[in-house]
Amino acid sequence: MYLEAVLRSSAPHAKPTGLILQYGTAGFRTKAEYLDHVMYRMGLLAVLRSKKTKSVIGVMVTASHNPEEDNGVKLVDPMGEMLAQEWEVYATNLANAEEHELQLVLTNIIKQDSINMQQESFVAIGRDTRPSSESLSCAVIDGVTSLDSKFHDYGLVTTPQLHYIICCRNTDGGYGEPTIEGYYQKLSKAFKELVQQAPGCGGEPICLNVDGANGIGALKLKEMESYLQSVLSIQLFNDSSKGKLNYMCGADYVKVQQKSPEGLDMKPAEPYCSFDGDADRIVYYYNDVNNVFHLLDGDKIATLISTFIKELLLKVNLNLKMAVVQTAYANGSSTRYLEEVIKVPVYCAKTGVKHLHHKAQEFDIGVYFEANGHGTVLFSKKAEEQIKQLTQTGATEKIKKAAEMLENVINLINQTVGDAISDMLVIEAILFLKGLTIQKWDEIYTDLPNRQLKVTVADRKVIETTDAERQTIKPPGLQEKIDELVKTYSMARAFVRPSGTEDVVRVYAEADTQENADALAHKVCLAVFSLAGGVGDQPKPLR
Ligand SMILES: CC(=O)N[C@H]1[C@@H](OP(=O)(O)O)O[C@H](CO)[C@@H](O)[C@@H]1O
């Protein structure tokens, strides 16, 4: 019986007794030494998922922006999306089964989802540059082969590159050539064509400074450089030749600390961007002439891209439904600007890319970004077809040209998931086409001062939220207290939610001044501490 081979091969990947892990917002994530059995079992689960969907399924070994010592794993569904939520429960059950329960848990999944074990299967595996990733991806392969499945190990790839490959394979190349080379060719062709549509094109290449977070994004960007030559000149910092992954650098560090990363000497007015550890997030920043740091996060990126697309849609006169999806963390100024100035509907989804992605799929053109820089644009089949049609039959040259630009954006953006490299190229092309410097882009609207803090409580599940996490319904009295505090400040907003990746409650506040945002955030922390079972010392004021 096939399960005998599974159990036999599981012995070298035995689960430490009693260890419990959850398939969270971004798959499993913890210290690398606890993950060997999880990897083996996710290899098994990927095979089952592949049989169930009759498609290629991806397994990515990465812990993204976490410290180098951590690792993690996530499964990629057929169209390059995150694993279906119903299967997250299977993943959690499988990861937590003790060795003697493994057979039962596997059999239950097979029965419950009526999986035909005779069905062929194929798993594509990728990994980041963490020292632990290679052996952990071998554990995935052991799981895959113990169920006699076919697989391909793509080795070192960015998370979005693996998502791209999965989508290409499952569309028989419709989305592109399912290789890293194919990815570089597709993106660089679309980028060059877009840039060449600018009036002043043909002069000096566009210059950009990139912080690669000492990770896979740096390696892949180096590989891609030759494809972009003469159009984009990249100065790469934290290129993984010496520094430690994500240590004092990368998109998460820059966003959370609101300061420049180590490892680069910032020159005033020059544009910089940072990738995270698996290159699915990006943020931009610059120092002004007074050496004051300015951050352009996911909200500013969403605004730039939406404005550009909206302008092109007006030119081609297509009646396509476009919307922007954000989370509660989106800066209030960005939401107001999108709704009132660009006049595009804005929706708020729960934190986590899978929630934003699903919401964005409801529109002909759905732009989604988390404030931390993870996001992309989704085009419906209808939108893609109508745009393509206009590139050939558009009534005027102006319409054809605008349709061609939109078509290039469709090819340049990675529609499977947020992608630092692809987003960077989209942003650079838009800035070039619109003749905008990073300062001018930054001036489109001014962020409301804000503060994000964490509170440790005994059990963060005592907090329950509603309205896309903007209101709490439990514990009793907490929302009333937050409302009361918010009323005492001008232009204020605050909310709290239990984190899906850390054992903390996150607190967010914004207000008219930084002092007020800090004070409000602190008072909300105190309310959480007293009403939701805070542990340790009381939260201290920031100033
Ligand atoms: C405020 C914030 O940035 N939260 C992050 C963080 O989720 P939490 O559930 O807040 O821990 O990690 C997620 C996965 O990487 C990411 O999608 C999300 O945006």
Ligand SMILES: [Mg+2]
């Ligand atoms: Mg990431």
